[in-house]
Amino acid sequence: MTTKILMIYTGGTIGMESSANGYTSVPGFESLIRSRLAHSHHALLPEFDMLELNPLIDSANLIPSHWTEMADIIIRKYEDYDGFIVLHGTDTMAYSASMLSFILQGLSKPVIFTGSQIPLSQLRNDALDNLITTLLLATDNSINEVCIYFSGRLLRGNRSSKVKATGLDAFNSPNFPWLGQVGLNVELHSNLFLPQKQPRFLNPEFKKNAVVILPIYPGINGKHVELLSSDPDCKAIILRSYGVGNLPDQNQELIDALKAAAQRGVIFVNNSQCLQAEIFQGQYACSSILNEIGVISGAEMTLEACFCKLHFLLATLTSTAIIKNNFAKSLAGEISR
Template identity: 35%
Template sequence: MKRKVLLIYTGGTIGMEKDYETGSLRAFDFGNIFEKMPEMKLMECEVFVHPFAKPLDSSDMGPHEWKIIANYIFENYTKYDGFLILHGTDTMSYTASALSFMLKGLKKPVILTGSQLPIGDLRTDAKENLLTSIYYASLYEKNEAVIQEVSIYFEYKLLRGNRTLKYSAEYFDAYSSPNYPILGQSGVHLNIVKENLYRCNSKDEFHIDLHISEDVLFWRIFPGMKLNHFKEIPKMKVLILQVFGSGTIFSSEKTLQTLQEIRNNGTEIVVVSQCISGGISFGKYENSNIFSKIGAISGKDMTAESAITKAMHLIDNPNYIGSFAENFSRNICGEISD
C-alpha cells in the first residue's frame, strides 16, 4: 500500500524561479511541481499538492495562516498518512512552534521545510529538502507513523519544530536545535533517533485548538536600557523579556519597581534567555532574584519563537485548566526540557 502525503505549499523561496530576462525571482505555479521535479513521480508514496491561492513571503505568515494550515490538516487528517508544509525560512520556526501547540493528539508526521535557494536554481538545496521531507512524512513501521509530531527538515537534519531557530541567512545549514538533539539525519540511509521522538498520550484523539491571542509583547533587554519606556506602552496580557545569560537583569530598586508595576497591572512576565544554548535559572545569580520577587515565569530552555507562540496559545484559552503561569511552565508537547 502506497502512503499518501499531502503537500501544503504556502510560499517562500522554495517555490521561486529566476526570470532570466529580468534577473528577479518569481513564484511559479506549484501545481506543476511534478513537471519541475519529475523524480517525485518515482517515489514510493503518492504526493498530493494543495497550494495557497496566493503564495506568501514568510514575513506575511501569522496567526491567520497558522489557523488555515491547522484547519486544513484537521479536515484531511484521515485521508493522508503524512503532511508536508513548504514554507519560507524566515518565520518557519514560529509556524512550526504554533502548530505544535494547535495540533492536539497528533499521531502522524507534520513536517515543514523550505530552502535557501529557489527550486529552479542550479545549486539549489530545495530538491533535497523537498524529496527527503516527503520520505520522512511517509515513514511508517508496522502501520504506525514513525514521526508523530511537528518537525522541521533542513539540510540533512530532522529537528523538533518547537525547538528550532533559524541561525543563518546565508548557509544551507540554516536551522539549529540548541537545547534538544536531532530527531533524525539523512545520508545513505534515513536515520531516526527513536528515543528523541515525541509521543502524545496514546488515548488522546486528534483535534485542533485554534485559540491564538496576539496580546503579547517581546522585548530584548540591553545594557543602559531605560525601563521607564515600559510605562508608555499599552497594557498587554503577556510581556516576554529576553534577558542576559541564565536570567539576569540590571539590579536596582527602579528595575524592581517598574517590573512590579507591570505585574500589578495584570501583565504576566515571562523570562527567556538571549543565549542560543542553555536556559533560565532563577536564583543562580543574585541579579535573577528580582524575577522571583515579582512572580515572573521562567521560560527555561525554550526558544524565543516557542515562548512567543506558546504564550499566544495559552492567553485566556478556555481549553486549559489552571492559571497561565501553571500551563506555561508545563511541558505541553516537548518544547521544554524536563
C-alpha cells in the same frame, strides 16, 4: 495500501522566482515540483496532493491568523492522508512549526515543515533534496509530531531556530538532540519521539498583539515596559535576558515598571538571549527580584516556542494563574520536564 501525502505550499523561497524586485512567491508551484520530481526516481516516492494558500505568504509577512489557516487544513484533511508536508519560508518557519505543535497535540502522523535557501526554480538549489527527503520522511508513521527537515537534519519543530541566514544548514535545535539525520542512510532516533497520546487538536483565533518581546540591553529604559504594557491588547511580555536569566536589578526604573505591569495582570516570561541556555532565575542575585515579581522561567525553550506557547495558552485559557501553571509544563516536548 498506497501511502498518500498532502503538501501544503504556504509560500517562501522554495517556490519563488526572480523578479525586478528580487525573489517573489508565485502561484502554480505544483507544476514545477512535479516536473523536477519526474527527473528523480519518482517511482520510489509517495503519491501526493498539493494545496496552495491564496494569497501566498512571504514568511516575513507571517501573522498569527496564518497559523489558524495552516492548522485548519491539516485538521480537516487529517483522516484523508498518511502524512503532511508544509512548504514554508525559512524566516518564520520555526514559529509556525512551534505553533502547530501546540495546536496539533497527540499526532499519530508526521507533519513536517521544509523549504530551502535557494528556490527550486534555480539551476543550483537545495530545494529538491529537501523536498525529496521530506516526502520520504512523511511516509514514516513512527514520526508522530511536528518537525522541521532541513539539510540532513530532522528536528523537533518547537525546539528549532533558524541559526544561519545564508548557510544551507539554516536550522538547528540548540537545546535538544536532532530527531534524525540523513546522510548515506536515514537514521531516526525513535527514543526521542514524543510518547503517543490521545489527539487533542485546538485551533483558536489568535490576537496578533497579545505577546510582545522586549530585549534587555545596557541602559534599558523602564518606559519601554510602560509603553508595551499600556497597550490593552498586550497580555504577555517575553524578557530577553542575559545568560541564565539575568537583568540589571539596580535599574530601579526598570524594576518598578516590571512590578507595576505585573500587578496589572501582564504575564512576564524570562527567556535568554543566548542560543544555548537554560533559565536559572535566582542563581545570581540580579535575577532574584524576578521571582518576587512573579516572572515565569522560560526554561530551555527557544524564543519561537515561548512566543507561540504564550499565544496558544492566552487563546485557549482565561485564568492568568492557569496560564502560568500550564506554561511551566511540557505541552509538546518544548521543555524537558
